[in-house]
Amino acid sequence: MPPELHSRPRLAPGCRLGENSQQRVLLMPERALRLNGPSLEIVERCDGQHTVEQIVRELQKIYSQAAPQKVEQDILGYLALLEERRALDFEL
Amino acid sequence: MGSPFLLTMTSTIPNPLALIAELTHRCPLHCVYCSNPLELQSRAGELPTEIWCRVFKDAAETGVLQIDFTGGEPLARPDIVDLVRAARSAGLYVNLITSGLPLDETRLAALVEAGLDHMQLSFQGAREETANEISGAKSHTQKLRVLDWLRHRRLAVTLNFVIHRRNIDQLEEMLALAESSSATRIEFANVQYYGWAFANRENLLPTREQLDHSVEFLKREQQRLQGKIRIEFVVPDYYATYPKPCMGGWGRKLMLITPTGDVLPCHAAQVIPGLSFENVKDHGLRDIWEQSAAFQRFRGEDWMQQPCKTCDRREQDFGGCRCQALLLAGNAAATDPVCSLAPLRSKVDALLAAINTPTSVQNLTQPSWLYRSNPA
Ligand code: SF4
Numbered sequence: 350m351p352p353e354l355h356s357r358p359r360l361a362p363g364c365r366l367g368e369n370s371q372q373r374v375l376l377m378p379e380r381a382l383r384l385n386g387p388s389l390e391i392v393e394r395c396d397g398q399h400t401v402e403q404i405v406r407e408l409q410k411i412y413s414q415a416a417p418q419k420v421e422q423d424i425l426g427y428l429a430l431l432e433e434r435r436a437l438d439f440e441l
Numbered sequence: 442m443g444s445p446f447l448l449t450m451t452s453t454i455p456n457p458l459a460l461i462a463e464l465t466h467r468c469p470l471h472c473v474y475c476s477n478p479l480e481l482q483s484r485a486g487e488l489p490t491e492i493w494c495r496v497f498k499d500a501a502e503t504g505v506l507q508i509d510f511t512g513g514e515p516l517a518r519p520d521i522v523d524l525v526r527a528a529r530s531a532g533l534y535v536n537l538i539t540s541g542l543p544l545d546e547t548r549l550a551a552l553v554e555a556g557l558d559h560m561q562l563s564f565q566g567a568r569e570e571t572a573n574e575i576s577g578a579k580s581h582t583q584k585l586r587v588l589d590w591l592r593h594r595r596l597a598v599t600l601n602f603v604i605h606r607r608n609i610d611q612l613e614e615m616l617a618l619a620e621s622s623s624a625t626r627i628e629f630a631n632v633q634y635y636g637w638a639f640a641n642r643e644n645l646l647p648t649r650e651q652l653d654h655s656v657e658f659l660k661r662e663q664q665r666l667q668g669k670i671r672i673e674f675v676v677p678d679y680y681a682t683y684p685k686p687c688m689g690g691w692g693r694k695l696m697l698i699t700p701t702g703d704v705l706p707c708h709a710a711q712v713i714p715g716l717s718f719e720n721v722k723d724h725g726l727r728d729i730w731e732q733s734a735a736f737q738r739f740r741g742e743d744w745m746q747q748p749c750k751t752c753d754r755r756e757q758d759f760g761g762c763r764c765q766a767l768l769l770a771g772n773a774a775a776t777d778p779v780c781s782l783a784p785l786r787s788k789v790d791a792l793l794a795a796i797n798t799p800t801s802v803q804n805l806t807q808p809s810w811l812y813r814s815n816p817a
């Protein structure tokens with residue numbers, strides 16, 4: 350299920366940004382994800398303030414060379430993946 | 442350019458070094474499958490607070506991301522709140538694996554305030570009688586109380602159920618317990634047969650029918666609970682075709698520190714003859730990780746024998762578990778006998794055959810357990 354565009358994703362309890370040897374990571378129960386470029390830009394905005402739609406618009410600006418539709422698709426896919434791993438809560 | 446956007450988005454860190462800190466072997470419970478060694482270390486020999494705090498900093502500098510506080514029962518350490526705070530301020534992700542026993546609401550609040558990220562609360566069953574039988578103590582009611590307190594805290598919670606023949610038919614009740622709590626993950630981990638569990642394995646291994654039934658049930662439930670609760674399921678490797686990549690490969694991802702400060706590549710490494718271990722009192726973690734002979738012993742592939750040596754799967758499972766090879770084949774460098782390609786797989790099959798005959802299943806309904814003891 351793709352996330353609702355007006356909902357506000359927020360990192361779930363036990364999930365937070367961390368850093369190790371200059372590498373930003375998303376720390377989660379039992380696993381860590383390396384964050385680079387776009388994935389870091391997305392996760393930094395999962396603060397319970399930005400809506401999914403705002404995240405999409407802001408990243409489309411930052412990655413203006415990529416096709417806007419592709420950017421949107423990738424973001425929705427990434428958010429769904431994080432949700433499936435129980436790393437995000439979506440607030441309405 | 443293709444799609445640089447998605448492809449570079451995520452990758453699991455190749456070397457997410459995690460540190461397992463066995464703070465103490467003391468424990469109010471006596472689980473018949475406890476993974477602690479049969480020879481438990483005494484309270485007097487336990488590392489003091491200052492040394493642990495130094496180790497946490499050292500670990501973070503060595504690249505470790507996560508620390509698992511475990512034991513015994515880590516809450517048996519009176520300084521646990523200070524240890525959590527020190528590990529968190531060193532930059533580690535702090536995970537506590539606990540029976541929930543020496544805990545009250547004030548202590549829980551202090552742990553969360555000190556920076557605890559994740560709690561894994563272990564359950565011995567969903568029913569009071571089974572749980573108490575397995576843990577050799579009255580423990581179940583307290584765990585339910587802890588679940589209730591957790592509801593009001595911002596903390597990631599995993600329920601750990603250790604699965605075996607006597608409780609594998611209660612999965613539905615266990616799941617219901619998880620659904621009524623604030624847990625976002627649930628682990629159904631079948632007992633691994635080392636230490637105390639090895640001594641009790643004939644009474645703990647589920648039958649094939651039980652296992653098939655549970656796998657089917659959990660697959661369905663994983664679908665239903667997607668996005669709500671993540672269900673992890675570990676089958677007993679005696680029933681598997683290939684072994685598990687024990688510890689993610691020897692000396693590849695994890696280090697374990699015993700209550701007295703010895704640094705091991707895996708929980709049971711002390712049973713392997715000829716290995717000796719460095720202590721954090723004398724050496725830094727980076728040195729131990731890179732130079733300890735015990736960590737080198739089964740790292741990579743050079744130590745492998747046939748059929749592992751030329752097998753296509755050797756980079757996936759690393760030949761299985763060294764301790765299991767020792768226990769079952771009498772040689773820690775042998776192919777893990779649970780592997781279907783192993784020359785000694787017949788030993789595992791014989792045990793499974795004995796367990797899966799109808800008479801033995803009935804005869805074993807009143808087992809006599811070897812309970813885990815307690816250290817001095
Ligand atoms: S398995 Fe049971 S006895 Fe062993 S440390 Fe854990 S709670 Fe204690």
Ligand code: SF4
Nearest residue numbers: 749752754755760780
């Ligand atoms: S033969 Fe060795 S490497 Fe191959 S599957 Fe079995 S244990 Fe793994």
